[in-house]
Amino acid sequence: xxxxxxxxxxxxxxxxYADSGPFLLMLxxxxxxxxxxxxxxxxxxxxxxxxxxLGDFYSKRMTTQDIFxxxxxxxxxxxxxxxxxxxxxxx
Numbered sequence: 001x002x003x004x005x006x007x008x009x010x011x012x013x014x015x016x017y018a019d020s021g022p023f024l025l026m027l028x029x030x031x032x033x034x035x036x037x038x039x040x041x042x043x044x045x046x047x048x049x050x051x052x053x054l055g056d057f058y059s060k061r062m063t064t065q066d067i068f069x070x071x072x073x074x075x076x077x078x079x080x081x082x083x084x085x086x087x088x089x090x091x
Contacts, residue, residue, distance in 0.1 A: 022063035
C-alpha cells in the first residue's frame with residue numbers, strides 16, 4: 001500500500017512479503033532530513049536464525065506468523081497513513 005504523493009517526511013509505503021510461511025512487513029519512510037529508512041517488525045519470540053522469503057534471507061525476528069498483526073498494521077496505515085511503532089514491536 002503506497003501513498004500516491006510521497007510526503008517530505010514520514011511513512012509512504014507499507015509492503016507485505018509472504019512465501020508459504022512467515023509474514024514480513026516493511027514500512028518505508030522519509031526522515032526529517034530526507035533520508036530513506038525502512039522499519040520492520042521486531043519479534044523477539046520468533047527465535048534466532050534466518051528465514052527465506054521470496055528468495056532472500058531475513059532474520060526470523062523481522063517476521064510474524066500472526067495474520068492479525070498484519071491486518072491491524074494495514075488497517076491503521078490505510079486509515080491514517082501512518083503506523084504506530086508499537087504495532088511493529090511484538091515484544
